[in-house]
Amino acid sequence: MTAITKKGTVCWRCHAPHSGGHFCAACGKIQPLARGTDYFAFFGLPQKLWLDCAELEKLFHQLSWKLHPDNFVRAGEYERELSLERSSQLNDAYRALRDPVARVEYLLAHAGMRKEGAAKQQAPPELLEEVFELNESLDELRTARASSTDDSHLASLKQHLEAEERKLETKLREVDEELKRIATEWDAAFDAGADQSQRKALMSRMNDVLNRRSYIRNLVANVQKELAEA
């Protein structure tokens, strides 16, 4: 397990050497956080994507009891600072790990493998045709709304777009399923002690899925916004 406290150092208070952990094993004082500590390690978890959320919540509560600034109101300034640093990290980590998609996002970002770039704005090839059609329908809807002469035309356009929205939602579920499949592969590769290049390949695939997912989500949000205004 990765150490979450500055490695190769000694306790700032009692100078006992320590090998990581939130508190000094010798004197019990809270320790400064190592730079770049990963959220999984913070909870003492391996970097795997399947997580029991009830178990994670339990860990979150246990650590909250120990790290929360409430415990350090009467402590010295340095300890108060460390508590603030560690408890904010705890909350940030819990926020990222409790949600399955945010968890993948975090894993990739931490490894420097989350690449949105231009891909965010570009339609995935297999969706090109549909997106083209969808944009046409949205244009039509806006025109119809502006002229507002033909109510039945507007109604049928709305119906069409609602059907499109349902299709996109289905696609989103498929994407989520795909992400889940790769996550399972990731966990298996992790257990098997896969090498760096294998991991990178998996992360790169997850990155593509995440980009596709965020693209579709934007489409859905757009359609919903236009429908709400129509």
Added chain:
Amino acid sequence: MARTVGIDLGTTYSLVAYVADGLPRVIPGPYGSPLCPSVVSVDADGSVVVGEPARRRLLTQSDRTIYSAKRLMGRGVADVQDELKLFPFRIDPDSQHVIRVRLGDRVFTAPEISAFILRELKSWAEDFFKEPVERAVITVPAYFNDAQRQATKDAGRLAGLEVLRLVNEPTAAALAYGLHEKQRGLVAVYDFGGGTFDISVLKLVSTGEGDIYQVLSTNGDTHLGGDDIDNVLRAAEWEEIQKIGLNGFSGLGEHAQMLREAVIAAKHELSLVDKTFVKFPAPDGGWYKREITREEFERAIAPIIERTIGPVKLALADAHLKPAQMDEVVLVGGSTRIPLVRRRVEEFFTRKPHFELNPDEVVALGAAVQADILESGVKNMLLLDVTPLSLGIETMGGVIAKIIPRNSTIPASAQELYTTGVDNQTGIDIHVLQGERELAKDCRSLARFQLKIPPAPAGHARVEVKFLIDANGILQVHARDLHTAEARSVEVQPSYGLNDAEVEKMLEDSIEFAEQDFSERQLIEARTEAESILLATSKALADDMAAELAADERRNIDAAISLLRAAVLGSDYKLIRARVDALNQATMHLAELMMNRVLHVAVEGKRLEEV
């Protein structure tokens, strides 16, 4: 050891509470009630009157008296333009990033006015314990932004209090209820007070170490409360008055306050009876009186009550919960006494809400519990609260990049890495905002600052900026140069509110108030109280009902008046107090006569001024 207390710094009333034998209790003030009206009045000589006597001065010296100053906390001049149509705030023209209001010929910021209230409560507690009180937990509306929280913390500091923690009002209420009712599961707290509305959704969990109160989401409106109800009623009444024409009634200054008090009294009565009168003494000596039914009242205020439902829906959506999934619903705040509010909440959640604890006191009680936890170090309860608004930084084109989403458990943080875009650039400007909208111009500016960079080729600098929201919900910014691992100091200029130097300056200035002699303050308050009861009595004696008094009753009243007048000339505040009480006793029957006529119900034991 100095005591630690919990303080509810409310829009209309403020309270102070403490914990003894494991139970929170409120501390009564010099008038017996634990409710201190959040009203401040400043004399020409600079002496300050707070609470009940100040409230009475709204009717006699409205230009040097202020109420609902909480509405101005952490706000800029542009923010309060709508409020100025409804509240008699006299904003100083020199106000810039912080509002200054005129009271008589002096000028104060909202934190200074709140500090007067906090200092009053501190003195209540010190009189009660007979020992100094130096630390406090102060509550704030859950939906308060960073500037409003910072202003509250500044107020505490100006009042000579170390603010151990700012706690969100609905969370404090949940703490008091949790202790009282042993509640578990999902709880919605609907907190509708004098000036603010909050909704918080909590999960109460029992763990091996104790109970965790985890806030899942919160929402609200920091400018929606009983004040708004009063303003609607007042506007409606003013229309009625203009229809019939009321000789000499300007509707301004003291007249506006008289009308305000009259509609507030009617509002309170309509929570108990089906109809009552809006009634106040007319300038020409008679009475203005108009009947108002609960039905008419509810029609008038329904749109305001409905405005609370939007935030409730948003809070539930953020927690991914449906109204029916709540195990308990708790009502907090004076405005939840209104039957329509209770009906609407019950209808929305399809569940009878709790209001077993006094809705005026429950927030202060919760604050006392949190103060006790922090002070005693006995930890069997833990609050995990959230930040109500997303934190973002302005990026290219005025677009916001959200770095800490709303409803994140606090403390929460986010890191951003900055570098330079051109050679030898020596600074990077950073603009921090709070809010949910996409564009910077639609969000609340919190602060601006510049990162100083040593001259170097473009892209060489690596500065990591850490934005951290602490357990009070207040932003801290730290910067670190990644090349040298050195911390960089960041001087943050708040967009709204006081900077450190201004608070320091005020602390120095405020010593003159702090050192004001205790008995002198008591004397001012006793005199003010005497003034207002004398005024009320002479008004009542001019009323027709006075004719129904027996001759000896009338003689007793006249004697009590002379005695009180004589006492006011002296400087013995205890004597003045005693004679105020004597006059109140003597006029009790007159008050009842007038009350009976007005309400057609027997209300006994009311003081004349309350009729």
